[in-house]
Amino acid sequence: MAVTCKKISLRFPRHLADRPVVYHLIKDYNLELNILKATISSDGGHMVLELRGSRSDFDKGIEYLTKTGLIIDTLCREVTRNEARCTDCGACVTVCPADSFVVDPLTREVAFDEEKCVVCGMCILSCPSRSMELHF
Incomplete structure (x- = not known):
């Protein structure tokens, strides 16, 4: 099945x-x-x-x-992160309702978990470096 x-x-x-x-x-x-x-x-x-x-x-x-x-x-679309553009500023962390972003306490780098993403688009709107992208 x-x-x-x-x-x-x-x-x-x-x-x-x-x-x-x-x-x-x-x-x-x-x-x-x-x-x-x-x-x-x-x-x-x-x-x-x-x-x-x-x-x-x-x-x-x-x-x-x-x-x-x-x-x-x-929802035949997904949000991805352009790693080359990301500055790890953390703007996405505070706006994500699904907790898809986590800041590493040692390196201060922001990790993105695509599996948790609900494709709400809040990270795209808040990202100053435009590293978050919507794909259909």
Whole structure:
């Protein structure tokens, strides 16, 4: 059985903010998920998830989300760091909601963990040397 694993972004309109969407993805569609970022209130919201499951279950889960009326974006993009440009200033460390950056206490060099990145773009906006790049 082929396993599919993708990061998706869900936008919740106001009238769908109280729906148990995550519950149904797990229970009805056998999907494993990791919530990478979420901001949901009675006014609507946004959630970034990493979904994992069989291709069939994944497709059915996406169909459920679409029929529910959520706005889905596949995160087929990634943030990378141009090592030649990076000055290890640390501006990215303070703005990253996923803690993708860590300062080495001895060398003061900033390490970037792409696996933790939720592709929010905050590091790109804050980087004075423009070393953080978005790739599609």
